[in-house]
Amino acid sequence: MTVEIQKPPKKKIQFILNKQPVETEVSTTMTLLSFLRDQMGLTGTKEGCGRGDCGACTVLIDGRNVNSCLMLAAEIDGCEVTTIEGLGTPEKLHPLQQSFIEEGAVQCGYCIPGMLMSAAALLRENRRPTREEIQVGISGNLCRCTGYIKIIDAIEKAAKQIS
16 A cells, blocks of 8 residues: 655745745745745744744744744735844844844854844834843843843843934
8 A cells, every 4th residue: 555645735925025025835834934944045043942932033024023933934925024134234234233243142143033033023112121121022032152131231222222
């Protein structure tokens, strides 16, 4: 007896990715994380836990932070998606990116893309967050290399520059 394995169906989607329109097909079972990394070649978004616990895969969907490992790629149809590659450019860093560099908030760097995306979502909603609000805003992002002080300092510095 031969067992035939069927491929999952595909869905055509249209969305905005880092300010650029995209139209493509995706497997209905593919996560947004896999789609971004494997199909779109955007490897700045990292996979840490694959369960939504660490925040390394955080991206913005319509300006809100989302764990891309928990979302299906097909769900972004009609949405605006921003990854770390769309936050700033090498020529013109986002104030958060510049602050992270200046404050020494980057150690191994694995968690930093997700941390920056959560911070960007926070500052979009609250231009002048308190240190406690910053702590809450990045609470879904785990960093194993720091005590978070420099990260919080960097977000606080960027908030002053943005507002």
